Amino acid sequence: MPNVTHLECSLCAQRFAANQIHNLCSCGGALLVRYDLDSVRKTWTRDSLAQAKPDLWRYWPVLPVNRRESVVSLGEGMTPLIETRRLGAAVGAKDLWVKDEGLNPTGTFKARGAAVGISRARQLGATTIALPTAGNAGAAWAAYGARAGIPVVVAMPKDAPSQTQREVALYGARLHLVDGNISHAGAWVNERAAAEGWYDASTFKEPYRLEGKKTLGLEIAEQLDWRAPDVILYPTGGGVGLLGLWKAFAELRALGWLRGADDAPLPRLVVVQAAGCAPVVRAWDAGAQTTAPWEDAATVAAGLRVPSPLAGGLMLRALRETGGTALAVEDDVIRRALGDLARAGLWLSPEGAALLPALRQLRASGWLRAGERVVLLNTGSGLVYPDVEPLPPPTS
Numbered sequence: 001m002p003n004v005t006h007l008e009c010s011l012c013a014q015r016f017a018a019n020q021i022h023n024l025c026s027c028g029g030a031l032l033v034r035y036d037l038d039s040v041r042k043t044w045t046r047d048s049l050a051q052a053k054p055d056l057w058r059y060w061p062v063l064p065v066n067r068r069e070s071v072v073s074l075g076e077g078m079t080p081l082i083e084t085r086r087l088g089a090a091v092g093a094k095d096l097w098v099k100d101e102g103l104n105p106t107g108t109f110k111a112r113g114a115a116v117g118i119s120r121a122r123q124l125g126a127t128t129i130a131l132p133t134a135g136n137a138g139a140a141w142a143a144y145g146a147r148a149g150i151p152v153v154v155a156m157p158k159d160a161p162s163q164t165q166r167e168v169a170l171y172g173a174r175l176h177l178v179d180g181n182i183s184h185a186g187a188w189v190n191e192r193a194a195a196e197g198w199y200d201a202s203t204f205k206e207p208y209r210l211e212g213k214k215t216l217g218l219e220i221a222e223q224l225d226w227r228a229p230d231v232i233l234y235p236t237g238g239g240v241g242l243l244g245l246w247k248a249f250a251e252l253r254a255l256g257w258l259r260g261a262d263d264a265p266l267p268r269l270v271v272v273q274a275a276g277c278a279p280v281v282r283a284w285d286a287g288a289q290t291t292a293p294w295e296d297a298a299t300v301a302a303g304l305r306v307p308s309p310l311a312g313g314l315m316l317r318a319l320r321e322t323g324g325t326a327l328a329v330e331d332d333v334i335r336r337a338l339g340d341l342a343r344a345g346l347w348l349s350p351e352g353a354a355l356l357p358a359l360r361q362l363r364a365s366g367w368l369r370a371g372e373r374v375v376l377l378n379t380g381s382g383l384v385y386p387d388v389e390p391l392p393p394p395t396s
Contacts, residue, residue, distance in 0.1 A: 003040050004064050007031040007207055010314050018064070021124050023205045030204035030311050032247070033064050033211055037254045046226060046257055054078040056112055056215040062251060064211050065119045072119045072148040074105035076112055077215055081223040081375070087344040091356070092363045095373040097229070098346060099220060102381030106167065108349070109216065109379045110140035113240060116212030117201055118144040126150060126199035130192065132185035134237060134302045135164035136380060141201065142173035153198060155185035161302050163384055181297055183308050203238040204310045213241045217248025220375055226259045228267050230372035233358055235351035235379055236271040236280055237306035239315045245269060245377075246318040267375075269318055271326035272358040274299035274334065277307055280315055284326035289313055300331045300388050301350035303379060327361055329354045338382065338390035350388050352378030
């Protein structure tokens with residue numbers, strides 16, 4: 001990996017060799033991939049991207065796979081960034097955009113993390129990959145595992161979306177259903193991975209899924225002519241995409257690629273969670289340094305039902321450093337927003353739909369100004385959630 005220098009603990013900054021399999025640091029911190037950005041700056045330019053293939057691998061110099069033949073791809077990335085003037089006018093946000101990740105393989109942004117994660121796992125010699133999931137990540141890793149010819153074991157709650165359960169089985173992965181939520185699925189994977197010698201691809205227990213999600217921020221910047229938006233709203237479960245955005249814009253600033261002043265602020269990141277599972281919002285409101293487990297987590301937005309995010313403290317740090325905030329939305333409001341968005345021509349996932357009422361809250365409170373450039377990051381297609389019924393608009 002010519003540009004990767006090492007892995008670094010996000011808590012204690014301990015360094016690890018990048019050519020070996022690592023999970024968490026001994027202090028419990030997630031590991032982050034670090035690059036020689038000075039060298040990258042000398043050999044890679046914004047203009048060079050004009051000739052690159054329109055997928056996430058166009059950002060090769062800041063991705064952790066060192067041989068092109070190791071890439072496992074289904075054409076992921078370069079999803080549209082859609083300007084929504086009529087919707088923006090309706091909610092008082094004049095410069096509103098939707099990054100629509102529903103057009104990725106398997107219908108969600110999980111394809112990004114699976115593409116990079118499995119490509120790197122194959123290079124590191126993984127023979128079987130295991131992960132817990134709320135649904136969509138399992139489907140994506142099963143698909144990319146099938147593409148790579150690597151067996152995948154997926155553990156998910158019994159009440160995870162039926163569509164993703166069918167997908168996992170169809171791709172030939174081994175599906176294990178658990179009573180409970182993603183935390184219970186994670187405990188099963190942790191125990192079995194150690195006993196069986198599986199490569200543990202649980203969220204933040206390997207550092208490469210984050211690098212795939214990082215391409216979200218790189219794409220948004222490129223699609224906006226290298227001008228960072230003022231605010232990005234992100235539906236937050238495990239938080240990989242949120243931290244990927246944070247990492248992407250920090251690296252772009254270090255490369256000098258963002259237009260504007262060198263000290264211009266990074267996008268203010270907004271965590272949006274479901275009221276039935278909002279550990280990051282609760283910690284943010286309390287001024288805490290990390291999250292505490294959420295009891296009896298329940299929401300129609302399956303991807304937001306993550307009661308004990310491993311990187312809760314790191315997400316709170318990202319919010320503080322970017323001047324962001326966090327808020328929660330009730331399920332009925334999410335289901336009503338699905339219909340509102342559909343009538344604007346957008347069939348989003350329930351997770352993505354949660355962003356619209358959150359945006360309304362931010363405008364009503366004055367936290368968000370009318371002329372600021374805002375990106376809503378929709379994580380998947382509504383087609384993945386056939387069992388979630390939108391609610392009609394309230395009668396006057």
